Amino acid sequence: MSTEAAHKSRWETFEAVFGIPFLAGVALQFAVPVSLPGGFVTPASVLVGVVLVVVGAALVALARRELTRSGQPTGPGLPTGKVVTTGVFSISRNPIYLGGVCAMVGLALAVDLPWALLLYLPGLVACHHVLIVPEERYLSARFGEEYEAYAASVHRWVGRDRRVG
Numbered sequence: 266m267s268t269e270a271a272h273k274s275r276w277e278t279f280e281a282v283f284g285i286p287f288l289a290g291v292a293l294q295f296a297v298p299v300s301l302p303g304g305f306v307t308p309a310s311v312l313v314g315v316v317l318v319v320v321g322a323a324l325v326a327l328a329r330r331e332l333t334r335s336g337q338p339t340g341p342g343l344p345t346g347k348v349v350t351t352g353v354f355s356i357s358r359n360p361i362y363l364g365g366v367c368a369m370v371g372l373a374l375a376v377d378l379p380w381a382l383l384l385y386l387p388g389l390v391a392c393h394h395v396l397i398v399p400e401e402r403y404l405s406a407r408f409g410e411e412y413e414a415y416a417a418s419v420h421r422w423v424g425r426d427r428r429v430g
Contacts, residue, residue, distance in 0.1 A: 269403070279396065283366070283369050287384070313371070314373070321365060324364025325365060329361070348415050355419065357420070359397060363422055
């Protein structure tokens with residue numbers, strides 16, 4: 266197994282890509298307070314937020330369990346020895362990122378942090394360019410046709426392409 270991995274910097278993690286916007290959103294909320302429409306945290310925004318946090322945490326837990334079950338590392342920056350296509354990886358190529366995004370958006374909704382919601386948009390762009398693209402390049406180079414077939418059949422965020430075998 267190669268010692269190479271998709272990510273080589275400690276900043277190339279979900280925690281950095283979304284944690285920095287979250288912390289900036291909290292700081293902006295203190296400096297320039299704004300609220301979600303309605304002017305306060307509503308029972309609906311709290312409920313939606315809590316549901317998103319639970320769904321997100323479940324996705325991350327299921328993905329990490331599937332990686333562990335397949336004998337693959339769960340942390341960033343570690344080389345992988347196989348393409349995992351089972352469990353939640355059968356419906357998302359990035360269930361850990363998807364779960365993390367759901368949880369972060371849910372948290373921002375539940376505690377009324379519109380600045381964080383706004384700053385997650387550049388976080389999504391950074392996630393794509395800093396995390397996902399290098400991982401896809403790494404997996405394609407390492408596993409070739411096996412990964413290409415998986416990528417053609419399972420969407421990056423969620424869903425399957427029914428036209429692909």
